[in-house]
Amino acid sequence: MKAPINYAAYPDESGHFGPYGGKFVPETLMPALEELEEAYLKARSDKDFMAELAYLQRTFVGRPTPITYAQRLTEHLGGAQIYLKREDLAHTGAHKINNALGQALLMKRKMGKTRIVAETGAGQHGVATATVAALLGIECVVYMGTVDMERQQPNVFRMRLLGTEVRGVESGSKTLKDAINEAIRDWVTNVRDTHYLLGSVLGPHPYPAMVRDFQSIIGHEAVYQMREGEDGPQRLPDVIIACVGGGSNAIGIFHPFLNFENVRLIGVEAGGHGIEGGEHAARFADPKMGRLGVLQGTKSYVLQDDDGQIAATHSISAGLDYASVGPEHAWLRDQGRTEYTYCTDDQALKGFKLLCETEGIIPALESSHAIAHVMELAPKLPKDQIILVNLSGRGDKDLGTVMKVF
Amino acid sequence: MTGLERIRATFEQLKQEKRAAFMPYHAMGYPSRPITLEVISALAEVGADLFEIGIPHSDPLADGPTVQTATYTALTKGTSLADCLAMVRELRASGVKQPFCAMSYYNPLFRYGVERFVQDAVSAGVDGLIVPDLPPEESEDIEAACRAAGLATIYLLAPTSTESRIRMVAQHATGFIYLVSVTGITGARTELPSDLKDFVQRVRKHTNLPLAIGFGISTGSQAAAVAQIAEGVIVGSALVKAAGSEDGVAAVRALGAELAAGSHGLTRV
Structure with a gap:
């Protein structure tokens, strides 16, 4: 060991x-x-x-943000119990x-x-x-x-x-x-x-440490709310899922859970139009373009070409559309403490729609990537398992984009 | 002779002649490969003492609009780091003797491989290395490779640099130190900052290395003013702009001659 x-x-x-x-x-x-x-x-x-x-x-932000048991989403997916950490309810609508x-x-x-x-x-x-x-x-x-x-x-x-x-x-x-x-x-x-x-x-x-510390209030609240709070399941979740652009909402909820080794921590990157065509922002998912490099002050995984020029990225979600990822994510991944997957634009849009219809919550397209992964994972897990999703923001800002699709 | 020795010899020679070095920068591959070669040859003829060879990068965060546009153009024409070294090789073969300092952001070097880059750069005819986004704290690998290969490691100091940072940079730098004249990005400016002299004096307390001043210098009289307080005058954006103009090489030749005269003390301030 x-x-x-x-x-x-x-x-x-x-x-x-x-x-x-x-x-x-x-x-x-x-x-x-x-x-x-x-x-x-x-x-x-x-x-x-x-x-x-x-x-x-x-008094200004409205913290703590609640956790919401997503009953109809849970029933719809038919597997693990799903809770949402409601950063969309923070003032200005995001973490x-x-x-x-x-x-x-x-x-x-x-x-x-x-x-x-x-x-x-x-x-x-x-x-x-x-x-x-x-x-x-x-x-x-x-x-x-x-x-x-x-x-x-x-x-x-x-x-x-x-x-x-x-x-x-x-x-x-x-x-x-x-x-x-x-x-x-x-x-x-x-x-x-x-x-x-x-x-x-x-x-x-x-910056990576300071921003993490300011965002860790999300995870600190969530530990308490899940384990002891009156609206929680009176225990820690089995899985936490968050979208990862730079990775601040994910680190914010992950970090206070790092020492609870039984809680799986999953970050969801933007798969854009899919990994193969190169139009995405999934730094960990593309071994060809996602390589160790330096962008804008920090060394981490960076989407780049063979000459070290930074690659153009694509995501339907502007907040995930970035060529690099926070260095602590790269390190936690190396330690095997966190896992990363991705969802495409289309999957994210399905997640967006499903949360609207089952829970009466319009999520940000960023957070919809996390929901999309829940759609994949929850049905595979037994009903006594618990997933906590960081719902990092509300989707009102995305209506223009989404209206073109639906 | 190693690259570092060539750079030292250049400044030594200029010191005896009581002149400052004229140190032009060019964005390699801009506006095209052939014009790049002509521009550098022309500058070599009109009095350049040392060149900065700008290797293009997609995200030049210390550069103003002129160099951003130039390096973007160079990249769209497919200019890679290897191409830049090939151009250096060609310039050496055509008889350009002045020291070359490669100036590159860190990621292209890192991706190429630091040791491989240093070896290939030396064999192409590069004498020193400037990496504007790499402070001494992160330079261990590059310094070791440069030391072994005799390449000068040139660091930047800024008006915001504290005494302790000046001391540290002075310990790591070889060849010369690049003083950024202003808190800001590259680009021509109409006036030199009034506290430049104080800045130079603060640095001199900690080093005997030659000091070259860059950022914002665009005219012969500015060059002449800088030459009175420093050992080198670095000019980038103004020359890059000239290279991209309609009469490209001729414009560079004319401006280069003016800047060389200023740097060499032949122009009145």
Whole structure:
């Protein structure tokens, strides 16, 4: 038997999860990363800071989000019992606000900076950032690929309503990756007064660890709600399923369960039009294009060609449409602690529709990937098994995309 | 002579002549392979002392619009890392003698294989390596390979660099240190930052290596101003833009001559 792994000891001091992670950024940003890490470590052990964060999570975000027993979905699939962790009910409609609030408060209370830049794919992180910027009175600029602006128009309008400047990005594939490049360029230029509010467990250290910690509130609540809460089954789930783009909602729910070795943790990547044609965003599922590499500050699995140029990705879901994956996911996968699978666009749309019709919940297309995998897995499991799904966001933002299909 | 020794000899020679180095950057493969070769040959003739050979990458996050567009064009024409090394080989064969520093983001090198890259680069005629998204903290493998092969490892410092980071970078750097003139991305600017002199002085306290300044320099008089406080003047975007213009090579030749004159102290500030 191998020795138990101390998951809390990662990343190491230099920001690595085994061979993954690290800090691959221009020198101009290195001092800012050191400053951010110092501020974050201080805040984490500062009772006043943590109390203010907890207060805002309760009174502004609406936490804890409930767990919902999905009775009709369970009956329909005829196997394992299905519970949903309802991040779609958090203010702004997705888990992204957990991290946005944490980082914005950190900047405001501990860092002496006055301006935020952020990237967004689906627009959920952008809306969350614009929201906390309005709440805390911080100037905010969000970069968004013009392809994503087109498919997520309501979120663009929301951000503008909240007083944020949305800047369209025309370079590259005009999606999330290009928005991150532009946000980093802005950050490099304005680093003295600007904080980069990165929205997933990506980028250079300390972002993957810090974003994970801010998102782990999902898993901490879920452990309690499943095991002891009045609306739960009074025991831990057997399986947890979450979609994985950069991987922040997945890490958020997985991390507090890592030490419960009997709980299977499954991440679902975006299979797009299928793996074989190369039009997807499934970093772990495509051994030809998904290779170890460095993108936007961190070493992880990256979809790329033989020359190390980053591949164009495709997913119906803008929030999963990204060429790399959080370094901690890659490391946990190597340890055999987490598993990854994928669903295609079509499967995700079926999951979307099924949850609408059986549970009266319109899920985000991102979260629909997790539902799609539940459709596959639940019927194969006995009825006394329990699956917990992280329903990371609501689907109102996706109506434009979905209306073209149904 | 190793690449590092060639770079040292270049700066040594210039020091005796009391001149700063004119160090042009070119995005390899832009606007085309033949014009790339002509551009570099032309710059070699009008007074370039050391070249930066830009290897294209799909995600150049430290670059402004000019270099982004140029490297994107180079990539769409199929310019690979191996092609860039082949161009270096060809330039050497045609008689270009100045040191070449390859400038590449990390992922293309990593994918090619760090050791294999260093060997192939040296055999093609590359003398030094600059990786803008690779700080010393992550450079162990590359440094070991470069040291063994005699390739200079050139690091960047920025106005935001703290004393402790300047000290660390100075310990890792060989050949010269690349000072980024502004907090920002590459691209021509109309004015040099006012605190440039202070920045140079902060770095000098920790190193005797030659210091080359880049980012934002586009005219002969800016080059002349930089040449008064540093050992090297790096120009990228302005020359890349010229290379992509209608009279490409001729425009590069004219601007290159102006910048060389500035760098070499032949222009008034």
